[in-house]
Amino acid sequence: MIDGAVTVRALEKVYPRGRVKAVDGVDLDVARGELFGLLGPNGAGKTTTVGICTTRVLPTGGSVVVEGIDVTVDPAAVRECIGVVTQYNTLDRACTVWENVYFHCRFFTMGRRAAKGRAEELLEQFRLTERAGSMPDELSGGMAQRLQVARAIAHRPRVLFLDEPTAGLDPQSRIALWDIVGGLRREGITVVLTTHYMEEAQRLCDRVAIIDRGRILVCDTPTALVRDLDEGRVVELSLDRLDGRLLDRLRRVDGVAAAESDGRGGVRIRTTGADGRVLAALVEVAHPCGVRDVSIGEPSLETVFIALTGRDLRE
Ligand SMILES: Nc1ncnc2c1ncn2[C@@H]1O[C@H](COP(=O)(O)OP(=O)(O)O)[C@@H](O)[C@H]1O
Numbered sequence: 001m002i003d004g005a006v007t008v009r010a011l012e013k014v015y016p017r018g019r020v021k022a023v024d025g026v027d028l029d030v031a032r033g034e035l036f037g038l039l040g041p042n043g044a045g046k047t048t049t050v051g052i053c054t055t056r057v058l059p060t061g062g063s064v065v066v067e068g069i070d071v072t073v074d075p076a077a078v079r080e081c082i083g084v085v086t087q088y089n090t091l092d093r094a095c096t097v098w099e100n101v102y103f104h105c106r107f108f109t110m111g112r113r114a115a116k117g118r119a120e121e122l123l124e125q126f127r128l129t130e131r132a133g134s135m136p137d138e139l140s141g142g143m144a145q146r147l148q149v150a151r152a153i154a155h156r157p158r159v160l161f162l163d164e165p166t167a168g169l170d171p172q173s174r175i176a177l178w179d180i181v182g183g184l185r186r187e188g189i190t191v192v193l194t195t196h197y198m199e200e201a202q203r204l205c206d207r208v209a210i211i212d213r214g215r216i217l218v219c220d221t222p223t224a225l226v227r228d229l230d231e232g233r234v235v236e237l238s239l240d241r242l243d244g245r246l247l248d249r250l251r252r253v254d255g256v257a258a259a260e261s262d263g264r265g266g267v268r269i270r271t272t273g274a275d276g277r278v279l280a281a282l283v284e285v286a287h288p289c290g291v292r293d294v295s296i297g298e299p300s301l302e303t304v305f306i307a308l309t310g311r312d313l314r315e
């Protein structure tokens, strides 16, 4: 008995010419009404996983069930109950903003009058009414993305998949889109989104699965993921010069879990606790390299990611 919105089991994908497994044994359970985030760096397997869930990519192993329907058994039935916003702009450039939504509704078998009403309602909801007659190329990145979401939910899908919905948007448009996505959840739509922005996952998602190299490393609420870090902190030291042996010396300090170059001439250190003595010891060890600035970050999903992979999600 499958009760969730999306159930992924032992999912695998090897692309025909790929030697690596893009998806390597992924298990996920997305509950109805949940805003679920798949967080990972470029190449982690997010788009492939979403591609399989949305019937665009065939798995080479395992299964995905969406709203009780197996994606490989009845892909057409799955497509009727999902909405999809892909990583790339797929708006019809030959149609107006209004027509993009209207024809989508018609395609999903709505009558003319119903489709017209739905298109107008959505343009209003997504603050695009004034641009109804514009062509997609005339829209800003933020508007185009709002239109893609409006179109994706036009046939009232139960599950909406958003692949990197805010990639490339300016900060203001990103926040506007977060409001929209948060609003959808309040309407009861299950939302599965992928992102490589930790702040996005942390602020928006009920639960987050961190994916890396085709595998899920952890899956929990952002709060629980951060709490399980045992109160570690990220300490960043700006230095006059980064001496090659400094990282080793920092790693030997009591209470230090990891120390890496931050790629800008400084170091990023993850501690295992919030003990002030660790900080004093770090500054003392780094002193010969000229400590210009010290910053201490609260633990975040970024800290979780670094702790799990030893790498920075931004790199
Ligand atoms: N069509 C494809 N053919 C071959 N390899 C692919 C294809 N699409 C993605 N890949 C590879 O699969 C891995 C996962 O890619 P992807 O799912 O796009 O990750 P993400 O969305 O997290 O960046 C990467 O190594 C990528 O190069």
Ligand SMILES: [Mg+2]
Pocket (backbone or CB within 6 Å): 046, 047, 048, 087, 163, 164
């Ligand atoms: Mg992708």
